[in-house]
Amino acid sequence: MNARSILTIFNFEMARFWRTPWESLAAPVVSTVLYFVVFGAAIGSRIQSVEEISYGAFIVPGLIILTVLQQSLSNAANAIFMRKFVGTIYEILCAPVSFLEVVAGFVGAAALKSVIIAIVIYLTALFFVDLPLAHPVLALLLLVLTSFGFALWGFLIGIWAKDWQQLQFIPMMVITPLVFLGGAFYSTSMLPPFWAAVAKLNPVLYLVSGFRWTFFGLADVPLAASVLALAIFLALGFLAVWAIFRTGWRLRA
Amino acid sequence: MRPIIEVRDLSKTYASGTHALSGVTLDIAGGEILALLGPNGAGKTTFISITCGLVTPTGGSVSVDGHDIVRDYRAARSLIGLVPQEITLEFFETVMNTVRFSRGLFGKAPDDAYLETVLRALALWDKRDAKLRELSGGMKRRVLIAKALAHGPRILFLDEPTAGVDVNLRREMWEVVRGLKKQGVTIILTTHYLEEAEEMADRVGIIDKGRLLLVRDKTELMHEFGQKILTVELTDPVAALPAPLAGLGLDLGADGRTVRFRYDTHADRSGIARLLAEFSGHGLAVRDLSTEQTSLEEVFLRLVRDMA
C-alpha cells in the first residue's frame, strides 16, 4: 500500500472540483431546483401526497440518488478517460503503484464529490419543503456506498470506452432510463400491480427505495433487499476492477 | 559490477500481430549514456515502454537493479523516470503543480527544495507558476523531463528527446543530459540521428525491425562506420593509377576518371592532403572533388548484409 500515491491522485482530482466550485456545484443544484419546480410544484399540486408525505418531500431522496448516480459515474469515467485520451495516463502506468491504488484515488475523489453535491442538494431542498431525516447515519452510509459503487462503475466505463460516444453511451442509454424508471418520482404503490412487478426488476429502484427509507421510514422494497442490492452492485464492481488489475485490460498493450 | 538494467531475450508481439521486439538481450551499465538508434517502427519505444511498465512483454525479462519489472514492479519503477516521445501534459496545470504531482505519484514525500533544483537546472524556475499550455514546445519538453526527475530516479529514459526540435534546443537538451550524467544518472535515449548518438552516447545500440543488431562502444562504432568517401574527378582519364598510389586503397572507376578514397573522419589525419600531393607529384590533374558521409542507412544496409 502506498498511501501517498493514492492521496496524490485523490488531491489532484479534488483540486479540479474546487478550482471551479460554481461549475461543480451550481449545475447539480440548478437542475434539482428545476425538478422541484416541474415535479414538485406542477405535478405535486395534483398528487398532493404519497403515503402521508408531501410529494415535494417524497421526491427529494430520489432526486439525490439520481444526481449522485450521474455525477459519480461521469466524474470517475471522465477523469480516467481524459487521461487516456490526452495521454497523461502514461505517468500513472509507469508509477510504482498498483491498479488498486489508482482506483482508490480516482474513485474516492469521484465519490466524495458526489457526496458533497448530495449534501448541497439536501440543504437546497430544505428551502422548499419540510424534510424529515429519520436515520441520518444510515442515510450517509448508503449515500457514501452508492456514490462509491457508481464511481467504481464510472471508472470502469472510462477504461472501457475507446471514444467519446462510448463514454456517453452507458450513462445515457442505461443508467438514466433506469434511474427515471427506478421510482425516483413515484412509489410503486402508485402503479398497477403488473408494472409494479416490472419496476422491481430495476436495480436502481432498490437504491432509491433504501435511501428514501432513511428519510421517511417507508420503502417500496424491504430495506434488507436494498442493502443486498447495493452489496451485489459493489461486489461486481470490485470483481471487474480485480480482473482489470490482473490483466491490464485496455490499459497496457 | 552488476549492470543496472539486464534485458534477456525480450520479445513483444502486439495484439495486432506486429512483432515489435524479437529476442533482445542487453546489459546497461550504471552511469552510462546508451543511445538506441533506429528508424521509425524499429521497436525503440516498445523497448522503453516495456521497461517502464506501459507495455506488457510477451517473452523474456527485464530487471532493473535486480528487480524484475513484472514481479517486483514497485522497486523497479521507483528507480526509473520516463520522458515519453509525445508531449502529453495536463494543460491547465502549473509547472510547479505538475512536478509536485509526479513526485507524489511515486510515493515520495513533498520536497520543494529538491524540485527547485530540478526546475532551475532545466531553466524552468521562472516559469514555475505558468500554466503548461502557455509554454513553448521546448519548455513543454523540459517540463516532461522535470516530471520524470521529480522523484529522483537513478535511470532516465528519453524517447526521442530532440525529434522535431530546432538546433538550439537540441544543443540545450544535450547539455541537460550531460549534466544528468555528471550526477550519476544512467540515461537511455532513442534517436534516429547518427549525429546525436555520436554527440551524446557512451555506447550505441542499433535496432531495426525489433532486433538489436549490435551494441558497441561509441568511438569504436564511429571508427567503423563514421567514414567519408572522397571522390576525385581527374581532368584526363587514365588506364591505371601509378604504382606508388596503389597502397592507398584507391578505387578507380571504369571511366578512368573517378577515383574513390575512403577515409576515417575520426582519425588524426584523414590522408587527404597526402593523397592530393601524391596526385600532383604523379602529374594527375584534379578537376573536381566531392565527399559524402556514410549515412545511417548505409550503416543499416551494411549491418543487415553482414548479419545475413
Ligand SMILES: Nc1ncnc2c1ncn2[C@@H]1O[C@H](COP(=O)(O)OP(=O)(O)O)[C@@H](O)[C@H]1O
Ligand atoms: N500499441 C501498439 N499496438 C500495435 N502495434 C504497435 C503498438 N505500438 C507500436 N506498434 C508497432 O510496433 C512496431 C514498433 O513500434 P515502436 O516501438 O513505436 O517503434 P519506434 O519507437 O522505434 O519508432 C511498429 O511497427 C509499430 O507500428
Ligand SMILES: [Mg+2]
Ligand atoms: Mg518511438
